[in-house]
Structures are given as structure tokens and as C-alpha cells.
Amino acid sequence: MRVIVTTWAWQSHLTPLVQLCWGLRTSGHEVVVASSAELVPAIRATGLTAVAVGEEVDLSAQAGKYFSWLVEQPEPVRWSDIQHWGAGNVATYRVIAQRSVGPLLDFARRWRPDLIVFDPTTYAGPLVAAVLGIPAVRHLWGIDYTYRTREFEPLALRELCAELGLDGVETLGTVTVDPCPASLQFDTGVDTLPIRFAPYNGPAAAADVGLPPPRRPRICVLGSSAVEQLAGRAIPFAEHVLAGLAGLDVEVVALMNPGAAPSFAEGESVTFLGPTPLHLLLADCALVIHQGGGGALMTALFYGLPQLLTPLFTDHVANAEQLAEAGACRWLFGGTLEPDAVRTEVRQLLADAEFRVHAERLRDEMRAQPPVGQVVGALADLAGAR
Template sequence: MRVLFVTWAWHSHFYPCVQLGWALRAAGHEVVVASQPALTDVIAASGLPAVAVGHDVDVGAMAGRYFSWLMRQERPVEWEEMRAWGVGNVITYKRIAQAMTADTLRFARGWRPDLVVFDPTTYAGPLTAAALGVPAARHIWGMDYTCRTREFEDEALADMCAELGIGGVETLGDVTVDPCPPSLQVPTPKPVRRLTMRHVPYNGPATVPEWLTRPASRRRVAVLGSSAVASWGGQEPSLLPHVMAALADTDVEIVAIGEDPGGGHRLPDGATARLRLVDRLALHLLLPTCSALIHQGGGGAVMTALAAGVPQLILPRFTDHVFNARRVAEAGAARQIFAGDGDPALIRAELDLLLGDNGHLRAAEKLSREMAEQPSAAEVVDRLAGLAGQAGQAAGLAAARS
């Protein structure tokens, strides 16, 4: 079986697909990942073959008005408010699809995949599958936030479908590969055929640093900013100074990944003695040594912490981050503070509650066990191979009848 993965050039949308790509190759199937040129080195570093399609786009520039508006809000933006934007909710993803669909389809017609696996915001994937007449599998990265925009996608993609000569496209795919713990998954406006899969985190190429091989000398808390907020959030301040101020008089070690040590602010006196800054470190290597993760609610961080059974303090800003934070907090495995309200005193109070109540740890460990009980990627590969085989048989029968 040949499987074409399709994702736009944002690493956190590609990373969740890596374990399935590995499992397909381990089972003897051919895999190629199609993305814009900016992501090809990231794909190759994962050990999967890459093909560059289309051209890169400046997402920040395309969606700058939205991000600017979002950053000015002093409260979480609710979905009903976003829903009123209609097709505007998916216009950036449509423009990304316009930048890469023609090249993706050109490559696919020559390579002839039996199955297309796609990131839910990469419409080039299901469009290519529909044009080729092969099955498509949507691969989500956690709780199914993107299913909410399904109601706008037919209208948004109608002109692209017409150009490709197809009557329409199902952006939910034939199936959805779903690594989220079932109890944490959300009801969806339209029925979704799910293939649940055990989540094995991939956070990029990894080397275990020497200090991480030794037991921590004190309780450890990880701090991780959001790449999306950092790239598109303008002047949103770093989490680290607020966290350091909140924990100034505690004996907690803070490990901050990819954070500016000052973020434009002076750290408290003596704080650096308990601070370890690392430019790059795979989160799944660090979290098993930690008592908590403080972050902004990105899907990759949420899922990695859930897999490790580590409680989370989430300070979300973007709407999907708010969605993630609420779901995990409702499950008891996290506490949340809207990023705009994240002053040190509140962070300290919430972190004390997170670390002082074993209920949060028990809830996180329960979700971790639930994740571990899901079918392996190898089992999902077998299901996908069956789907592709059924489609191939149906196409063969149709050809024979004609």
C-alpha cells in the first residue's frame, strides 16, 4: 500500500502524524509526506520521506487582522462568537490549500497512492483524495476542535472542487485517526467514524541531555510557551517571568524550553539558581521527571502531558487553546487561567492548588492509562489497509462493469 500524508508547513500539525507514518513503514507500506517547502527538513528529520509541494505562505500576514483582534480581547473568545464569522473561520486554511493542492495532486497522480492521510486543516489532502478517487483519513491531534468548522467548508471549497471537476469533498475523510482519550473527546455536530489510536508523543528529533539522566534534586515544573502565540501573537509576553515571580520563594526547579530568560522583564533576584533554560528538548523526555507542566494549551503539549500522566496549568490565549484547557480542566487533570489574567499571584495560587491536591494527579494518571489502552498504531495500520483494499476492490468492480 502507498500512503500519502498531506500537511501544511506547521510542525505541530505534522508531529502527531509521525507515529502512524513510522508504523506504516514498519509494516512494509510506502509513505511520502507532502508539504510546503518550509517543512521538508522537519519531515526528513523524522525519518519519513518528504516531497515539497506548492509554495510557502505567510500565515501571520494572511490572518494578521484576526490575530491582532484576538490579542486585544480581555477575556476568552467563545466559539459562538467565532461561529458568526462563517466562512471567515476557514479562509486562511483555504488559501493554504490554494498554495499547495495543484502540486500535491500532480505528484499524487504520478505516485498513485492507495490512501491519503491529512491534517484536518490541510484541505489539499481530502481534495487530492477525492480527485483521485481513493480513501482519505483525517488525522487529528487531540480533542476534535476542528470538526466545528465543518459547516463552513462546503461553501469555502466549492470553487476549488469545481476547478478539480469533483462534485464536493468530505473534509472529515472516510475515517478519523483519533489519538485522544475517548472520555475526553467531544461530541461533534456531524457523526465522525473514528479509529482510536494509542498516542505515542513525537516532539521532534531528540537527544537526552546528561542532566536529565540524574534524579531531580527538587520538585520540577516544566514551562513551555506556544509556538503559535510566539509567531503570531505580537507582543504577548513570555510566560517565564510571570512563573518565576510566582515561584520566587519556593524550592521548585523550573525547566523552561525555548523561552527568552527575561522576555523583556527582569527575573526575581536569585531566581536563576532554580532555573534551567534549554533551547530545545523533546517534551516527552522531560515530563516524566516533572510534577507539573505550565503552558498555553497547544494540542501537542496537552497530549504529551496526558500521555505522561502529568497535571497541567494552562494559560490559554487562542480560541482552540481555551477549548483544550477547559476540556482537560473539566476532566480534573488541569487548572486554567486565561492568559490575560495570568499575574504571578494568581499563577502561584493555581499552581499550589494543582500540586497540593492529589486529585489532579490521579485524574492525569487515569487519562494516561486510558490512552495506553487504545489500539496501537500497528492495529490502526491494519484497519487503514483494509479500508484501502475495500476501495480498490470497489474500483476494480466498477471498472469491470463499465
């Protein structure tokens, strides 16, 4: 079986796909990962074969005003607050599809894949699959926030479908590969293939971390350069979080450069590691603090850890609310983050064992899902049945 896996050029959208890519490869199937040229080095770093398709999209030009507006709001922005924007909610993804679908289709006609796996916001995947008459498989990275935009996608993609000779396209694909525990997932009714999540946060040498066993509860603080990059300005996440942790009887491992919080020097209670694959650290941690991204959320759950989320973006707010409802986290709106509030929440999360119980329940549910080999078999059956 030949499989094209496609995503647009954002690394956090690539990493959730790597497990399935290697599952396919080790089962004897041919796999290429298609994206624009700027993602090719990251694809090659995973050991997979990259194919450059499409033009680079300037995210700042396309969506900078939206993200800048978002981080200036005094309250969390939820889907109900922006739903009325209609197809405008997927305008950036439509532009990405416009610039990549032609080159992806040209390559696919030459290479003749049996199946296309696509990131949920990479519409070129299902469009090309529809033109070729082959199955399209949607692959989630966690909680399915992207399902909410489906109602507007036919309008957003109408002209592109017409150019390709299509009456329309099913942006959910034929089936959805879903690593999220069912009890945490939105109830969408989508046809899914559950898959056992395996954390992958980029290549690294484990020896480079070299932390001793913790003597006190160890808290991992994960900054997000992506949030600042998209927002176009500095976000005082690290400063407020580390100030809130000061004086507590804990060890702090901060995955950010010391310059992100200049008033805190590396010392007995705070260790700055810089960008480090998260999965190398969490086995010895008691709590993870981050800004609400799906990759961090899922990786922390894999280790059964409670989380404190400080979301700014709408999808991150949805992640926080869903995980809090499951009993495995607390959250504070990132736009009004204060050290005292961080300190209060951390104390509660460490003192109340119920948060760990709920996180471990989700971990066990996650690890009970079908292994990647079983999902590969299901995809081979799907491709063979066409």
C-alpha cells in the same frame, strides 16, 4: 500500499503524524510526506521522505490581524464568539489548499497512492483523494476543535471543488485517526480509529538534557514561540509564570531561552533548557505549565501529569475547558495572567491529589487504545476494499 501523508507547513501539525508514518513504514508500506518546501527540512529530520508541493503561505499576511486582535481581548474568545464569521473562520486554510492542491494532485497522479492521510486543516488531502477516488484519512492531534468548522467548509471550498470537477468534498474524510482519550474528546459522532498516543516532539539526543533527579517537585514551564509569532508581538507568559513560581519550594525547568524572562537568572530553582523535546523531561516532573497547545497537552497526559494552562487562542481555550472538566487541570486566561494567580493555582494543583488521579486516569485510558500496528492494519483493509 502507497500512502501520501499531507500537512501544511507548521511543525506542530507535522509531529502528531510521525508515529503513524513510521508505523506504516515499519509494516512495509511506502510513505511520503507532502507539504510546501519550508517544511521539508523538518520532515527530513524525522527520517521520512518529503515531497515539496505548493507555494509558501505568509501566515502573517493571511491571519496576522486575527491573531493580533485575539491576544488583545480582555476575556477568552470562545467558538460561540466567532462562529458567526462563517467561512471566514477557515479562510487561511482555504488559501493554503488553493496553493497546494494542484501540485499535490500532479504528484499523486504520477505516484498513484492507495490512501491519503491528512491533517484536519489541510484540505488538499481530501480534495485530491476525492478526485482520485481513494480513501482520505483525517488524523487528529488531540481534542477535535477543528470539527466545529465543518459546517462552513462546503461554502469555503465550493469554488475549489468546482475547479476540480467535484460536487463537494467530505472534509472529515473516510475515517478519523484519533489519539485523544474518548472521555476527553468532544462528542462529534465522527467515525474514528482510536490510536495509542506516542509522544514525539522532534529529534534530539537525550544526553543533551542531563538533568539530575529532582529534590523537590519539578515543574516544567513550556513557552510557545508560535503564539508570539502568530500574534506578532511578545507575550509576557514566561515573566508572569516564573514570577508566580518564585519562592515556592519547587524546581523549575523552563523550555525557553533565558532572554524570554530577563529578570530571572538561571540558578538553583530555574533551569533554562531552550527548545527541547518535551517527552525527554516529563518522567521526573510533577506539573506542566503551558499555553494550551494540543501537543503539549497530550504529551503531559501521556505521563499522567496535572497541567496549568494559560490560553490565549480560541482552540487553546477549548482545550483548557475540556481538560478542566475532566479534572486534570486548572487554567488562567493568558490575557490577564498575573503572578499571584499563578502561585495560587500551582499550590492547589500540587496539594490536591485529585488532579493527579484524574490525569493518571486519562493516561491509562490513552495507553489502552489500540497500538499503531492495529491502526495500520485497518488502513490497509480500507485501501484494499476500494
